Every structure is written in C-alpha cells, then in structure tokens.
Amino acid sequence: MHDLDQLREWDAGAPPLDEETRTRVRAGLLRAMREPTPVAVRRRRPVLRIALTGLVAAAVTGTVLVAVHDDGPPTRTATPPASSAPALENVSARTVLTKAAAYQRAHERQVAPRDDQFIYSKEIIKETEKGTGTTKTYVDEDWRSVDGSQRSWVMEIGKGWWSPPLKGNERVWPTQDWTLLSKLPTDPDKLLKAMRDPFDRTPDYSKPIRSDEWEMINFSLQGLLYRVPVMPPGLRAAAYEALGKIPGVKATHGVKDARGRVGIGITYSGRVTLGTMIFDPETYAFLGFRDTRTSGDGKDMKTYIQLSYLDSWAIVDKAKVRPSAEG
Secondary structure, three states, X not given: XXXXXXXXXXXXXXXXXXXXXXXXXXXXXXXXXXXXXXXXXXXXXXXXXXXXXXXXXXXXXXXXXXXXXXXXXXXXXXXXXOOOOOEOOOOOHHHHHHHHHHHHHHHOOOOOOXXXXXXXXXXXXXXXXXXXXXXXXXXXXXXXXXXXXXXXXXXXXXXXXXXXXXXXXXXXXXOOOHHHHOXXXXXXHHHHHHXXXXXXXXXXXXXXXXXXHHHHHHHHHHHHHHXXXXXXXXXXXXXXXXXXXXXXXXXXXXXXXXXXXXXXXXXXOXXXXXXXXXXXXXXXXXXXXXXXXXXXXXXHOEEEEEEEEEEEEEEEOOOOOOOHHHO
C-alpha cells in the first residue's frame, strides 16, 4: 500500500512524465483494468504495485502498462448487491456519504505511526457459497509496513503470506505511508483530482476532470477506503465526500452486513468496482463490506457472497506481534 503526491525518491532517476505521456499511461492502465470483462480484482486488496522506471519505459515505448496486484491467493469478480434490492429513492448516495463523513469527523482517533512501525488490522469475513448455502467465517490479520521498507504479513480468507518490502523504484497504491497520506488534500474536490493519477507528485487542481478519468478516480479512491484503516485527521471523511461526487455511485437500501444488521449500500456502477460499502441508516457509521468472489473455471466455478467488517486495528512495532489488547 504505498504512493502519492511528492513521493520520496519517486522518480528513481527518471525524468518526469509530460502530460501527453501521463494520459497515454493512464489510458493503458484503464485498458489493463478493463480486460477481461467483468473485471477480476483481488478481494478488497486493490494494490497497484509499479516499478516506476518501468512506468517511464512503458510510456516512452507505448507499451500497455500492467497493474500488478500484490502477491497472494484467490481472485474475485466484484458485483453490486442483489438486483432484488430496490434502489433507495429518498436518500441519495451523496447524502449518505456526506453524513458518513460527519460521523467520521466526530469519532476519528488521532494517531501518527512512525515509518518503521506496522499497521495491524483484524478483519472478520463471513463467506457463503451461492450453490450450497454453506457459510464459513474467516479471521484475517494483517501487519503492513508503514513505509513499505519491511516485509508485511497479509492474509486473505484465512491464508497468509509474507509480502516482500518495496524495491527502491517501486511504489504501491493504496499507501499506508503516513508521510505520503498526510500530503493528500482533505478538500473532497481536490482529493478527486489527486485520485485521477495517484502516482502524480504535483496534481493540477485547476484542471477539470474529464469523463474518461472517473473510472480511475473511483478505483484509486475506493482502494484508499478499502485498504487503509489508519488515516490522518480529515482524510477518510474527505474520501467519503469525494466518493459521493463520482458519477455512477448509487445507494441501495436493505443490504445486510456480516452481523445481520440492515444498512444502506453504496456501490459504483462502472466497470471497475470493489464491492459495496454498508452504512448504518440512522447514524451513518460505516458497518462493513459486501462483495462477491469466484473460484474455479467452467462447470467447477463457484460463487461466494462475502460480508466483512474491520474488527480492530492498531499501530505496532513488529510484524506478527498482536497489540496488547488482542492478548
């Protein structure tokens, strides 16, 4: 998880990209994200890991840029909640996310991890196979290096592995690097413009957003919300408000979370979506995610409905060492 705005040693000795090159690279990235359809992405672990010297080379030669997902097991295809759930008519997605932002500002914790520390997170996942109705529950615990300089332990539906530290010319999105996160704007309109190219050190906030940039903005912004449990003050709230401004983001009522609570689902209707975010219909507190995963091919393909929530998070000094509250 690591990248953005004024990145430390971002250029890796390479010259900055001109506007024409940036546009070509961004278009290549979106093509890579869109194929095949529906888009297959890792379950709630959208990680864009790019060697920046290779990024420059791809731009110069016109090669399609490939978005590489971090190491690990299964893939899934994201889909919105069941079509039987009616669209919410009296509350818009923007209203829900604006109120979610207000709740976040009133309840966020003030923290500031060091570069040499780890972000610990404990996620509970309830997964039901559509065909049989069989349900399993997994507990995923991650220890992610704040600045990416140390190897991280990551888990997905009960399976864990060591993710290697970033190389000198690599950056990964979304980032957990506090220095880089702190440089992101907390104004939602500026944040939207920063998200159209999360590898741009100096985003042009005066430049209007083009219609073909919304897909990348959504991918970048949802990645930030899905995989970064710890943010500087005001950033998560700004991300909620920014998400509400994206065309194609919709609200759906009657979406159950992993604990059986009925909430309001927020889903992006474009090609690239990372599932559904669920909010409490009264307080607008964030409850968790709803997602869909597939495994196998052809007649052996199985589809799973996943409901998950963040049970806890903490800042710790070492990987694989739980915070004291966890015992």
